[in-house]
Amino acid sequence: MVSTNAEHIIEVRGLHSQFGRQVVHHALDLDVRRGEVLGVIGGSGTGKSVLLRSIVGLRKPEGGSATVLGVDMARASDRERRLIEQRCGLLFQDGALFSSLTVGENIRVPLIEHHRLSAKLLDELVALKLRLVGLSADAAHKYPSQLSGGMRKRAGLARALALDPELLFLDEPTAGLDPIGAAQFDELILSLKRALNLTVFLVTHDLDSLYAICDRIAVLADRQVVVVDTPDKVENYEHAWVRDYFHGPRARAAQSSAARRQDTAVSHG
């Protein structure tokens, strides 16, 4: 399929999310372009996770709509939902693997749910997905509790990629990883995005990730998306939270580490 950068793979229009009297989103609009990594940031409780859950259809909004690949997941039929689910991969903060299943069995879950495949083919697909995320084949026989935090994230990612999605949703994927593990995970996302032509919706607090992998950044504040643009433009956007976030001490450290990474890439390139 021919795709252009301007093609919107996700469209959120006039989204209204409310819990009791607490309004989390009001008249929120957002577009995600095919092939981009969009980072979603905002203070704690601004509704990043609620936005993600509304887009993928895990939460029905109180108003407005969120369409994925042209389908409004909150109003779709079961059949439409299943078709879209097959084209989306999800990775939540804790990796969300089933603890009573081995890694291999975890990766099989979406494959079995959506396809009828022989045991041999399932084994081959599990091995392939593990290789894709940089895990060795014997990880398939381990339980999540037997893996390090970084390996669990990779296993979660392997499961999210089981159905060869075109759209990947990541909620705080580097939370809990040490800086080296987080940087390696960022690089993995970037290389997978390029190799598999993925569109990535990334909720994160991690400034390093923003600079390392995002094409655009959307900032949630005041119940809306206050700005969505390239990192260099968002960084200079006039808004109190944006200024604190991008120009505080942690931001300067992240900017210089991103610059170092670029220098290294250039000198190796």
Ligand SMILES: Nc1ncnc2c1ncn2[C@@H]1O[C@H](COP(=O)(O)OP(=O)(O)OP(=O)(O)O)[C@@H](O)[C@H]1O
């Ligand atoms: N099921 C729920 N019931 C009641 N309130 C909820 C529910 N889910 C979310 N909220 C509220 O909605 C607001 C937004 O939550 P959300 O988890 O989306 O924030 P966030 O931006 O992802 O925050 P963080 O960065 O801390 O993870 C919060 O105030 C939260 O308490």
